[in-house]
Amino acid sequence: MLPIRIISTGKALPAEKISSSELDLRLNKTSGFVKKKSGVDYRYFSSVNDFQSDLAAAALRDAINAAQIHSSSIDLLLSTSAVPDQALPSMACRIMQAAGLPAGISAFDINASCLGFMAGLQLAATLLNSGTYRRIAIVSAEIPSRGLDWSDPESSLIFGDGAAAAIVEIGSETVGCQAYRMETYPEGKTYCEILAGGTRCNPTSGMKDSDFLFHMDGKKVFKLASKLMEGFLDRLFEPLGYNYHEVDLVVPHQASYLSMQHMSRRLGLPQSAIIDIYHSHGNQVSASIPTALHEAMVTGRLTEGAKVLLVGTAAGLTLGGMVLTV
């Protein structure tokens, strides 16, 4: 057990709420097409002038307010977005001022695609327990709407923008991370990609507008993830002496309608044990897990002693899982 306590969570959404029927009109589709294809009722989109780092800062301020702490008590900021707002400097540096964090604290980025927040939470637990820091803020913000290929329904209609944050401290003998596991299978590294954003596609090496768009081979992702997930969960729970059927709450990555539907069956758990915000947010990339965690927090479902499973897949292809007692 690695003691860690989530003292608060926060979230932020951009102003524009877009229903699937509005998207039908925009994309010149027949009524009901987007809802049927995506399973999303509505999602939120940023305007082209919004900064991703401001969205992150709003979520972070929400978490700071909820915790009723002074922002100067935070000594590390981890930014865990999959895609940054710009290549340099790190997003964490760009979030600090807007979130009201004091100059001089430590701040850097973690990138584990859709599982960045979970990786950040595990790192925070080890850093708190090593005594390096005392109170850590973790924030994921994503604006996938800037890089969607609207000609490809499978990899565009499911996404929504947003940000969410958590503030964590050291836990106790009964409050913390019971188990954590992350496994990457690079045979899937081309299944979800954005080719631009770094040295591969730029004005010097050559680029085209489509290099900036997210591309996914959903069938291959689903097939590989399905093949690996059961064994992965067995390995995650192996040291615990109980099975994943016995957790109280599941906070999954809100990957797709199909993945959310399969979650209950795969884990052998009632739908009521699974935080499902997919229909009202879409897939928010790395912001999905903390936004779902925030939903669990504000609806009073993180009850004392509850065993909570965070689980999901990410581009890479990566599988990640964490068992927390809260």
Add this chain to the structure above:
Amino acid sequence: MLPIRIISTGKALPAEKISSSELDLRLNKTSGFVKKKSGVDYRYFSSVNDFQSDLAAAALRDAINAAQIHSSSIDLLLSTSAVPDQALPSMACRIMQAAGLPAGISAFDINASCLGFMAGLQLAATLLNSGTYRRIAIVSAEIPSRGLDWSDPESSLIFGDGAAAAIVEIGSETVGCQAYRMETYPEGKTYCEILAGGTRCNPTSGMKDSDFLFHMDGKKVFKLASKLMEGFLDRLFEPLGYNYHEVDLVVPHQASYLSMQHMSRRLGLPQSAIIDIYHSHGNQVSASIPTALHEAMVTGRLTEGAKVLLVGTAAGLTLGGMVLTV
């Protein structure tokens, strides 16, 4: 003391070695201009077809060979580049196969600009000591040559491409990280920037070719870093009971000729105590510190019991320092 042991290091350079006099010709400058402006004798540039992840993998294979270990014994790969090769998936996922690492291990990215490797080393120490992993590979690869503004000598002539890696395990009571500190001052967040690479500048939000170029206000960086560095070092060494004048070796970020010249004076140490590879590599962004560490390793300067200071500044503006006993 956080026990960590560097069991090996490795490095990789692209094929093309460019002297400053060759660069004078390419840029149509008078003979001696580039050397005088940059202080660099030569640096290495990748061809436009080289992948940054392959450069990282080459450095990693070099470290694996040096350690005489099997690659399957590595259970976490941390990629610590400042700029990735592409926005999605993480670089770590893209490096695994090329480096011969087995599928199923954990792999993700850390971004602390030029100080990513140092942040990764500290995280590795905490992860090893929490028992999460047993042998961790850390690698930084950079291709700044793809994003230089040749019309601005100050922010272009100093850079070189390259990669370096280290493999680490848990240390002992006498081998490890004695002190670590990272401080970010976001008043400097615009002093070193690449605006493109994420959601801020892309075909949807609007972009121009110059957004992909690195821009630096060197005077402002130097002024802010100089103002902060002495106090920073005092805070870093405060828990140690000895002063930074008493370290045996300094492995600094190879930021610029000026920063390297000032290092000796600032720390009150002889030039011989400072690893200076700037003249033969230039500033390699996050790959500078591990490349300098590799230089220290292969020249036999990491002698048993030596107190080694890793120190530098990064875009952000961030100051970082670590005191290791090796």
